[in-house]
Amino acid sequence: MKVELFYTPGCEKCADARDDLKAAAEQTIPGIVWRELNALDELDYAVKLGVVTLPALAIDGELVFSTLPTSGQLRRALTKRKKG
Amino acid sequence: MQLTIGKIANLAHVSADTLRYYERERLIKPAAKSAGGYRLYERDALRRIRFIKQAQECGFNLAEIRSLLALRASDAACCRDVRHVALEKKLQLEAKIKAMKAMSDALSRLIKECSVDSESLDDCPILAALERSNGVKRRSR
Numbered sequence: 055m056k057v058e059l060f061y062t063p064g065c066e067k068c069a070d071a072r073d074d075l076k077a078a079a080e081q082t083i084p085g086i087v088w089r090e091l092n093a094l095d096e097l098d099y100a101v102k103l104g105v106v107t108l109p110a111l112a113i114d115g116e117l118v119f120s121t122l123p124t125s126g127q128l129r130r131a132l133t134k135r136k137k138g
Numbered sequence: 139m140q141l142t143i144g145k146i147a148n149l150a151h152v153s154a155d156t157l158r159y160y161e162r163e164r165l166i167k168p169a170a171k172s173a174g175g176y177r178l179y180e181r182d183a184l185r186r187i188r189f190i191k192q193a194q195e196c197g198f199n200l201a202e203i204r205s206l207l208a209l210r211a212s213d214a215a216c217c218r219d220v221r222h223v224a225l226e227k228k229l230q231l232e233a234k235i236k237a238m239k240a241m242s243d244a245l246s247r248l249i250k251e252c253s254v255d256s257e258s259l260d261d262c263p264i265l266a267a268l269e270r271s272n273g274v275k276r277r278s279r
Binding site: 062063064065093094097100101104105106107108 | 218221222225226228229230232233236
């Protein structure tokens with residue numbers, strides 16, 4: 055499974071939440087791939103996934119959160135996806 | 139020197155009605171009113187009007203422009219805050235372009251299907267395809 059966090063360079067909100075979210079993802083799904091994508095550099099991919107606000111978070115190439123989730127929300131989304 | 143609405147509108151290449159509209163939308167306001175009740179603007183307002191016009195040309199709506207003007211005036215804001223707003227707007231524009239491209243491609247396919255000019259409307263493949271996509275069966279006339 056893969057989590058992608060789209061952010062704007064210099065976004066303090068993203069930096070503050072990033073470590074907690076990453077830890078929550080790794081605890082929920084051991085070995086999960088965590089990617090942080092500068093939306094400026096990955097504009098085409100962001101558009102492809104439907105990202106229109108930042109920060110945003112995608113799971114396995116699907117936009118799931120158009121604002122930063124809480125750790126609990128991310129855990130629930132990952133668990134639900136894992137169960138299929 | 140203060141400028142009348144006609145004078146500043148002329149300098150900014152907008153109409154006086156546009157400036158009154160901007161005022162209703164709380165984007166600009168006159169510095170004062172003359173004894174006769176005419177709006178008077180400081181020369182600095184010209185920069186603000188040009189800023190608004192330029193932002194509109196970049197696709198920002200008036201509410202977004204209000205936010206940009208607030209950022210511009212805020213001591214706490216910095217360039218990256220504006221970049222964040224600009225990047226979100228670009229993402230929105232790119233999403234619209236993508237959607238419009240898909241619409242254009244869909245129309246190209248329909249136009250290609252319709253190659254006979256004199257076919258009756260009942261046999262028109264474009265109308266048939268549009269109705270199919272709504273799950274509606276065409277009624278024969």
